[in-house]
Amino acid sequence: MRVGLDVGGTKTDAVAVDAAGDVVARVRLATGYGPDEVVRTVAAAVDELCASGSIPRSAIRSVGIGIPGQVEPGSGLVAHAVNLGVDRLDLRAAAGDRLGVPIGVENDVKAAALGAYTLHGADGAMAYLNVGTGVAAGIVTDGLLLRGARGTAGEVGHISVDPHGPVCRCGQRGCIEAFAGGGAVTERWARPGALPVRDVFDAADAGDPQALRLRAGIALGIASAVRVLVLTADVDAVVLGGGLTALGDRLIDGVRAELATSAEASPFLRSLRLGERVQLLPSGSPAAALGAALIGAAAETEEALTHG
Amino acid sequence: MRVGLDVGGTKTDAVAVDAAGDVVARVRLATGYGPDEVVRTVAAAVDELCASGSIPRSAIRSVGIGIPGQVEPGSGLVAHAVNLGVDRLDLRAAAGDRLGVPIGVENDVKAAALGAYTLHGADGAMAYLNVGTGVAAGIVTDGLLLRGARGTAGEVGHISVDPHGPVCRCGQRGCIEAFAGGGAVTERWARPGALPVRDVFDAADAGDPQALRLRAGIALGIASAVRVLVLTADVDAVVLGGGLTALGDRLIDGVRAELATSAEASPFLRSLRLGERVQLLPSGSPAAALGAALIGAAAETEEALTHG
Numbered sequence: 001m002r003v004g005l006d007v008g009g010t011k012t013d014a015v016a017v018d019a020a021g022d023v024v025a026r027v028r029l030a031t032g033y034g035p036d037e038v039v040r041t042v043a044a045a046v047d048e049l050c051a052s053g054s055i056p057r058s059a060i061r062s063v064g065i066g067i068p069g070q071v072e073p074g075s076g077l078v079a080h081a082v083n084l085g086v087d088r089l090d091l092r093a094a095a096g097d098r099l100g101v102p103i104g105v106e107n108d109v110k111a112a113a114l115g116a117y118t119l120h121g122a123d124g125a126m127a128y129l130n131v132g133t134g135v136a137a138g139i140v141t142d143g144l145l146l147r148g149a150r151g152t153a154g155e156v157g158h159i160s161v162d163p164h165g166p167v168c169r170c171g172q173r174g175c176i177e178a179f180a181g182g183g184a185v186t187e188r189w190a191r192p193g194a195l196p197v198r199d200v201f202d203a204a205d206a207g208d209p210q211a212l213r214l215r216a217g218i219a220l221g222i223a224s225a226v227r228v229l230v231l232t233a234d235v236d237a238v239v240l241g242g243g244l245t246a247l248g249d250r251l252i253d254g255v256r257a258e259l260a261t262s263a264e265a266s267p268f269l270r271s272l273r274l275g276e277r278v279q280l281l282p283s284g285s286p287a288a289a290l291g292a293a294l295i296g297a298a299a300e301t302e303e304a305l306t307h308g
Numbered sequence: 309m310r311v312g313l314d315v316g317g318t319k320t321d322a323v324a325v326d327a328a329g330d331v332v333a334r335v336r337l338a339t340g341y342g343p344d345e346v347v348r349t350v351a352a353a354v355d356e357l358c359a360s361g362s363i364p365r366s367a368i369r370s371v372g373i374g375i376p377g378q379v380e381p382g383s384g385l386v387a388h389a390v391n392l393g394v395d396r397l398d399l400r401a402a403a404g405d406r407l408g409v410p411i412g413v414e415n416d417v418k419a420a421a422l423g424a425y426t427l428h429g430a431d432g433a434m435a436y437l438n439v440g441t442g443v444a445a446g447i448v449t450d451g452l453l454l455r456g457a458r459g460t461a462g463e464v465g466h467i468s469v470d471p472h473g474p475v476c477r478c479g480q481r482g483c484i485e486a487f488a489g490g491g492a493v494t495e496r497w498a499r500p501g502a503l504p505v506r507d508v509f510d511a512a513d514a515g516d517p518q519a520l521r522l523r524a525g526i527a528l529g530i531a532s533a534v535r536v537l538v539l540t541a542d543v544d545a546v547v548l549g550g551g552l553t554a555l556g557d558r559l560i561d562g563v564r565a566e567l568a569t570s571a572e573a574s575p576f577l578r579s580l581r582l583g584e585r586v587q588l589l590p591s592g593s594p595a596a597a598l599g600a601a602l603i604g605a606a607a608e609t610e611e612a613l614t615h616g
Binding site for chain 2: 095101124146152154155156158161163170172224228231233235236262266268281
């Protein structure tokens, strides 16, 4: 049995995956804040999974963890997991001490990319584009995550697509994330409300000019990311996930309309049929936790190869 | 002995590479126009190489060909090689009939990427960015060309980085190629001269306002491509080649200045040290022909695996 955890800023999603690759148990629990609490959450998630699925601890061969921060390639070192209150943590070592099984750790978007690739039944190349507070992608080719040289693979959120666009929290102007990131949109909307991006869409439907501009910017940002991913990595499909995708068709219809506009202007873009290649991850999909389980399984194989 | 040919719009560069990977002979000849003449050029290049290097024909195990057109992945089918007057040609079959050895065919930019990777002594991930009439890149990871799903990997030239930028021949506005492609710059400069892009740089040095704008656009376009390649595929280095790189430091200094400006605004970009990661392919480098030789060698291995 493989366990996969998606440790999010507020909730942790945990799955147990059997040898056939099927999810046989799933639990969600609140994520603690700070390094110690994150490690405690990981251990608690495994306990709850075992209890809920009647899984003996001895059946767990590996645990994989997806986490919203930088993960040093080939290590379990997490850095700058700001939303979790973690500046630096050797999560592989800390979780391994608690759980006594091989641990794999990966950035949550990259883990979700691997899970989405598997759920999608994809072959060839696919990108998972996470549109949440920030915007980032994971690219999977022939079942392998593109990790790149220095950990910036898939950081399309900080590509500028308009030198006169809004200032991004990274300092540049017109970044994809400055247009489409939930954090940036919320900041520019600057009105109270529990679901500010949904409020923007509602206000745009009612004709509010600022909301119309922001909504158009979200579509432009996501469509730009789709174009970048296809024209650089030549992925077959771009699967959208993350908080903003709770808007469902209201989100993707706008993205497709923006892709259609650029295709109208350009026979070359038209030939790429981008509108057909972008899709939504189904709501409630366990992609990120499933991907983490795959990362954990790979970590076990690696450990076996290294230590015999 | 492996032969590699870079079939360009006006000239063909041919190299013979020994088992150690060293270039032992090199010739250049004029490229013929149209399918029959292209095939004849290929055969003539092999003849001239053999004569110039005293290489017996029987020593040639494979011939690889880089060509400025679309090459259907895994085949030798060339399409839309506009500058060669070739609309559609099974170059693998036609050249194989003439030469009687396994033939590999690849898009010239992708072949050059593979050659640059080898010459560069790179490991990890590298991009080769060709800045000639058009702008396109080849991405090599761990020695393997990123081919993608539908042949658009590395087509960064048609990513728009300014919705109000110049109209591109592809129909979009503000494409990287519309800013930095030699064809687009020549068209907008619209003054007579044998080396229009050099004229633009000279006129910019003399303070001509249109030339200053065009020169800044070239730097912006190339710097944008570097940012896209690093932030999507996370390549360690971006090596520039193609016609415009004959401008040497005059070109790359402008690119580095543009990268420095964006790094000043953004700590995140600053941390990527992009200015240090962009470099020029040395003038006269046989990268494209060498890469073609590697493509040919791979084709021989493939044929052996398929046919025993």
